[in-house]
Amino acid sequence: MRVRIRFTKTGKIRWTSHRDLARVWERVIRRVGLPVAYSQGFSPHPKLHFGLALSTGHESVAEFIDIDLDDDAPNVPSPAELLLLPPRITAALPIGLQVTGIGIIPTSTDSLQQAVVSCEWDIEVREVSPQQVAPAIERVLAADELTITRQRKGKDVTDDVRPYVLDLAVVGPTDGGTQLHAHLATQPRGLRVSELLALLDPAWDEGLVRRTHQWTLIDGARIEPLEGPSEATSTSHATARAS
Structure with missing residues (x-):
């Protein structure tokens, strides 16, 4: 299963680099218990796929990350459970990062970069x-x-x-x-x-x-990345938390 998340990056967190932001997401995914899939090889890493990098110091209310989940894990969420996750993920994120949408997308979907x-x-x-x-x-x-x-x-x-x-x-x-x-x-x-x-x-x-x-x-x-073909989608337009 591949999950696409839309999130904001506003306030002081905008000074966090793209690489450090990836580390933040790795920690948060573990904290909320999402069974992320890992790559094969000598040094496995979680299968997280970010969109176009945001320059350090710039804000955004339209950032995206794709996450591959381990379909064989016992705790893989159902589509209904997944749609309830945004508030829980936001609560685990630093101030200024807020999940505003989540959806299941086909694994054949082009990467955000493409x-x-x-x-x-x-x-x-x-x-x-x-x-x-x-x-x-x-x-x-x-x-x-x-x-x-x-x-x-x-x-x-x-x-x-x-x-x-x-x-x-x-x-x-x-x-x-x-x-x-x-x-x-x-x-x-x-x-x-x-x-x-x-x-x-x-x-x-x-x-x-x-x-x-x-x-x-x-x-x-012209389609927003969470408006395309998906199996289930939940969106929210709540105001981003500010520092």
Whole structure:
């Protein structure tokens, strides 16, 4: 059985690295008694599959993890029992991590790394006004080509990232600057928030950044990873605990 969990990462826990977050989940899964399956070989490890890594310091209300359970374990939960787990798992997680959905998915489902084609972001730009941000957004959206240079296998590679900017708009002022909303493609390589800000203005600094959605495509329709084919799904939109 493969289980997909949606969770938040907000508040001080956003400074936890992706690797440390994986360790947190390993401990919590043991604590709540989920019979996770283990890999074979000399050094077995729990079969946990994360989606696209979230940059340290960024928040999210749309993170996902897939967990393979041991179907032969005596305590493997039934679908009905599984749907009751989110509050119990949340109680075992550090403050700022909260389970907001859980579902059973086919083991043949593409990995999150392969399936997610785009993400949406709320991005605060520090110490600039909406009036300053709007022209830069118009320039980026009007461009036929947007080139950036990246390191790939030790070499500088120039990429046109214009196809990755699916949508970009000013939301409004914040206490520290301006919030914008971005919809960025992730395949085949994607565009980081820091790279997007550099395209808008290299002198601008990011404030609070929050991932709000991750999207897959099924038969041409944009689908959230827990909305696709599943045997059982439980979702909740409770407000994330804040530190």
